[in-house]
Amino acid sequence: MHNIRWDDLQYVLAVAEHGSLSAAARALGVNHATVLRRITAFEEDIGQALFDRPPGGYRVKSEMREMLAAIESMGRTAERIERVIPTLGKGLEGTIRLTTTDSIADLLLPRILGDLARLHPKLSVDLMISNRHVDMARPDAEITLRPTAALPEGLVGTKICTMGFAVFAHPDYLTATPDTDPQQHRWLAINLPRSPIRDWQDRQIGSAVHLSADSFLTLSRLAEAGLGIAMLPAFVGRSSPKLVPAPAFPDLLEFDLWVATHPxxxxxxxxxxxxxxxxxxIAAGAEFLA
Known part of the structure; x- marks a missing residue:
């Protein structure tokens, strides 16, 4: 047992999580043979097989699940070390990694980060723009700034304010298509799987989707071109001089905007x-988001 290395345990965890050598190899960025070699070496070190090998995959043996739980605990500890090491002793110097949506980055952050630079000139910000769910258990980002119905488990943070969502379109589109029946409209839909707007779209729009995108900014540009009607964050719709609220669809949705990090x-x-x-x-300008 004294020959076991943490590198080998990463391969064990990847195979256990993904269920096959090929999937684990893709996740780790190595080839299939490397994963097989490291798994074989680990099993030789402990003197017994960790995995059953049924057709089509790898499965942890039932009697080895306690060992796997211990390895997973070591993995979480290693991730904590990776998160904390870059922050030690830096104070307000160095780089901080912030993940947020493109709408917030484009319309809210330029002024805020300008003020930050004047107050803390030695602190730089690495923006990670993604509209999809970000796993904050991984060390890719230190802070997340996102709207959500509830703060995900494992994060701590502050609810800043309430973000409103409403239906917007170009005035010419609304003049040409004044119907109150959602099915008569060309909807521009968000296609983010964890977006809080998806439930509303499923109820109200159904199959009447003309175009979809994973970005509210993109949907607003499509709406500006008169290509359809969209449920947007209110601050995105109001930021466009070419869009107006759609009176036939007064639905107003609200979600909390959170700034959060790992404990x-x-x-x-x-x-x-x-x-x-x-x-x-952001709280100082909360009315812009409501």
Whole structure:
């Protein structure tokens, strides 16, 4: 057992999670033979097989699940170390990684980050723009700034304000298509699987989707071109001089805007200061988002 290395355990975890050598190899960015070699070496070190090998995949033996749980615990510890090491001793210097949506990055952050640069000139920000769910258990980002119905488990943070959503379109489109029946409209739909708007779309729009995208900014540009009608964050719709609320669809949805991080990082001055700054700056203009 003293010969077991953490590198080998990463391969074990990948195979256990993905269920096959090929899927684990893709996740780790290595070839199939490397995964097989490391799994075989691990099993030789412990003196017994960890996996059953039924046709089409790998499955952890029932009697080895306790060992797998211990390995998974080691994996979580290693991820905590990866998250914390870059923050040690840096104070308000260095780089902080912030993930948010393209709408927030484009319409809210330029002014806020300008103010941040003046207050903390030695602190740089690495923006990770993604409209899809980000796993904050991984060390890719330190802070997330996103609207959500509830803060995901495993994160801690601050509810900044309420974000409103409403239906917008170009005036010419509304003049040409004044119907109150949603099925008579060309809908521009968001296709994000975890978007809080998806349930509303499923209820109201059904199959009447003309175009879809994974970005509210893109949907707003399509609506500006007169290509259809869309449920948008209110601040996105109001930021466009070419869009107006659709009176036939007065639905107003609201979701909380959160700034959050992993509990391990909340104790660091750099992360805590950045989160407080973002929350205060956005809350000061909360009416723009409502």
């Amino acid at each position: 391990d990082l909340m104790k660091t001055e750099r992360v805590a200061t950045m989160m407080t700054f973002l929350a205060d700056a």
